[in-house]
Amino acid sequence: MDIYSNRSTYKLIIILFALVIGGLSVVYTNDLVNKLADRERKLIDLSAKGYKEIASAEFSESQGFLFKEIIEANTSVPVILADEEGNYISHRNFDAPKGLSPEKEAAYFKAQITEMKLQYPPILIEIAGLKQYIYYRNSDLINQLRYYPVIQLAVIGLFVIMGYLAFSLSKNAEQNRVWVGLAKETAHQLGTPISSLIAWAEYLRMKPEIEEEGIVDEMDKDIQRLQMITARFSSIGSEQKLQLEDLGEMVEGAISYLRSRVSQRVVINVKIQPEGAQVMAFINRPLLEWVVENITKNAVDAMVGEGKLTLEITELTEGNVQMDITDTGKGIPRKQFKKVFEPGFTTKKRGWGLGLTLARRIVEQYHKGRIFVKSSEPGKGTTFRILLRNRM
Template identity: 35%
Template structure:
C-alpha cells in the first residue's frame, strides 16, 4: 500500500469509499433490525388476538386447535401474560425461574423497556396484559453493528500497523543506503589523503604536522567504519564498558572547549559487555555533543557508570536548558529535535545503535532547567 503524496487523492477516495460502504452496511443492518422487530410485534399481536378469542370461545375443538397451533408456533419470543385475576403465565422462560417472583418482576421491567405491552381486550373488557421481550435472534442482531464496527476497527488497526511497519522498513533501507553511500564517498578522498601524507613525510615537513594529519585521517577512517556498519548487523565483542566509555570521554575532553567542565566516575570495575566499540563510542560522542549544544558551549558534562543488577547503567548528564517532558519519548524519533538547527537524526541513530544492535535501552532519565540526564542500560556479559 503506497501512501505517498503522489497517491494522496486516491487514498482520500479510498477512505471516503470505505466510509460510505460501512455507513450503508450499518444503515441496512439497522433497517433489517427494525423490520424484524415489527414482525415480532405483529406475531405477538396475533398471539394476543388468539388468546382473547380463546378466553371468550366455547369448548370448540376446531377453534381450540387453531388457538393451540398459534400458541405452539411461538418458540422463540419470551413472554409473560398477566391475567385480570393477577395470575401469571409464562412462555419461553425456564420453568425453574417461572415461579421466582423477583425474577419475574425484573423480567417484566426488562420486557416493558424493550417493547410496549399489549393489552388483551374483548368487547371492552380487559382480559390480560402481554409483556414480551426480544427473541434470541433479535438480540444477536442488535449487537451485530457493534461487532461489525469492532471488526472494522481491528482491520483498520492491522492495516495501520502494516503501513507503519512498511514505512519503518523503507526508512531503515534509506538510512542504510545513505550511510553506506557516505562511507563510500568518504573512502575515495581518504585514500588520497593517505597518499599525500606519505608524500609529505618525504619532504622537509615537521613530523608534528604529519602526526596530526594521521590523527585526522584515523578519525575519518573511524567515521567511515561507523557509517559502513549502519544497516548491517555489527560484530559484538566482550569489552570493558568502563575502559570504552573512558576512551570516548577522553577523546571528547581533549577536543572540547575549556569552558566545558568534564567529570567521569565509575562505580563498576571490569564490567564486560558485548559491544561494537566503534558504534558505542559514536553513541557516547552523540550524547555528549548534544549536551554541549544544549549548554551553548558552556557548562558541565558528567559521565557516570553504575551497576544495576545484571545490567549496567551509563549516565550522561549536562547542565543545558533541558528537554520538555512531553518530548521524552518522541525525542528519539527521526526528524525530532529541540535545536533551532539540526536534522533530528543523532538521537534516533543512538537509539538504533543501543536498542537494535546492542539489545539495550536508552531513555531520558530526567530533564529540567538544571539540565538533562540520559541513561543507557546494557546487559553485563557473564
C-alpha cells in the same frame, strides 16, 4: 522538519472516521431492529385476529382456511396461547425440549409465559365469554440483530487495529531498510577514496620537505577520522557481534576528539566506579563511541562555552553497567524528556534532531540497553543515563 508532526493529525482523522462509520452502523441497525420488532407485533395482532375468527362460531370454510394461513404465516415469532388462568393451551415457534411429560411441558411454558409478560402485554381474545391470551416475545432474529452492531463494531475495530499494526510495522521495516541500506552504501562508497588517500599520504611522507612541516601527520588524523566514520556506517548497516570491552577506554576514545575542540572553560571529567577498576560491557565500539560523541556534543552545546561535563561509569549488580553523562547546561523541561529522542526534534538553528534518535537506536536495538534523561533542571544541567550489559 514537521513531516513527523503531521502523522498524529492523520491518525486522528482515521480514528474519527472509524468512529463515525461505527456510530452510523449502530444507528442504522437499531433502526432496522425497531422496524422489525414493529412488524412482528403487527403479525401477532393479525394472528390474534385469526385465532378469534377461527374460534368464533360464524366462520365459513374459506375464512377459516384464510386465517389458518395467517396464523401459520408466523414462522419466527414465538407465541403461546393460554387460558384465563395462564394455563398453556398451544404454542408456535418454540424450541421446547423434546419428550417432556405433559406436567413438565406445562411447567416449561408457564415459565416462558412469565418471561414473555415482561416483554409485551398479552393480547386478549374473547370468544363467547371465553377469555384466552396470546403471549409473544421478540423472535430470535431480533435478539440476534440487537447484538449485531456490537459484534460488527468489534470486528471493524479488530480490522482497524490489525490494519494499523500491519501498516506501522511495514513502515518501520521500510524505514529500517532505508536507514540500514543508506549507511551500508555510504560506508562502501567511502572505502575507495579513503584507501587512495592513505596511499597519497604515504607518498607525501617520502618527500622530506613536506614531511617536515607536519602536514602528513595532520592528514593522517583526518584519514583516521574518515575511517572511524566509515566503521560507524558499516557497523550500523550490518548485524554486529557485541564484544566485551573496557568502557573507560572507549569513552576516552570518544571524547578525545571533543577535548581538542571545546573551549578551555569546559572541564571534562571521566569517573569510574569502583575507582581505578576496569568496567567492562558488551558493546560495538564504533557505534557506542558515536553515541557518546552525540550526547557529549549536545552537552557542550547546552553549556555554551562554559561548564562541567562529567562522564561517570558505574558497575551495577545483576549484569548491568551504567553510564551517566552530566552537564551544567541549560537543561531540558520535564515534558520534553521523551520528546528529545524523537527524530526531527531540535531547538537548534542548525540541528537535525537526529543525534539522540541515533543514540537511542544504537543503545536499544544494537545493545539491548536503555537510554533516557535521568534528570534535568532548567538552568542547572542535565544527566543522560545509558544502561548496558556486562553479561549475556
